[in-house]
Amino acid sequence: MNTGRYVRPASQEDATSIDILMLRGNTFVRHMDWLNTRDWMLKPDTLLLFEGEDLLALLVIPEEPSGIRWLRLMVYYPTISPQKVWSEFWNFIVQHPFVGCTTAVIAQNSQLIPYLIDCGWENKQSIVFLAKQVSQPIQQADETPGLMIRAATVNDLQQIAAIDQESFIPLWRNSKATLEAGMRAHGYTTVATCAGVACGYQLSNHLYTSIHLARLAVMPGFQAKGVGRCLLDNLNNYAASVGCDSITVNTQNDNLRSLALYQKNGFERNSQQFPVLQYQF
């Protein structure tokens, strides 16, 4: 019988206590994505904090994609402070280092930031928010001969995942499983082809009368040729055809190419932003 306070990886026998914690606990961190965090709950990458036999808190920080561990979920019972919960988990993590991994979090909850800074995490960049009003259908520019935009299906996943892998730096890549979950969420995904070669894609999700552009990527060899703009024009026309009135998007404050693209195409940045903190093991 365990006594005192300790952290250990989750296992099958914890399923019921985790279910109850998820129902009754406070959520301190929740990552923005399409993956069902429940799928990770019982994997050893999920850490549980106990007091004796009682579960106090849970931390989901799996390696996904390779080499990157996003802090996806932290839930706790308010019998203990979130600061204490975080420091118990962190003390465990640094004794079992995630060799070679970058850990990262999008700090939607600003209370988290000082706890992470105290542990040596660094504030590297921010997620910023932009939106545009959907305009009348836009005629596709013909500056890139042979460029076509078509609706994607899950049969395109392999190619979409390859474009994602090539275009984004490791921290911002999405795995095939994540992209599949994104495509299956209510939305619209398109692939750009140039002379038959898949060279870019966008993945968007409906949010009531708005559409959120969740992913946009163009293969490095095809960038700065108008492919991104065509994907955006096509998305605008789709949004108009289904009666949506706005398109929202997030990007990083230092992703100047994407900011230039969005702002040239009618998106305006608002004042909201979330810091992105990282720790390199």
Ligand SMILES: CC(C)(COP(=O)(O)OP(=O)(O)OC[C@H]1O[C@@H](n2cnc3c(N)ncnc32)[C@H](O)[C@@H]1OP(=O)(O)O)[C@@H](O)C(=O)NCCC(=O)NCCS
């Ligand atoms: C951002 C990205 C999608 C742009 O796609 P693209 O096909 O290269 O963009 P376009 O050729 O349509 O460019 C349209 C506008 O974007 C801006 N832009 C594109 N490439 C640029 C570059 N290398 N430098 C500066 N601005 C650039 C320009 O304003 C350009 O307009 P202009 O040609 O009239 O000057 C592409 O660079 C990419 O895939 N980057 C990596 C993934 C990423 O960051 N995605 C966005 C996440 S939110």
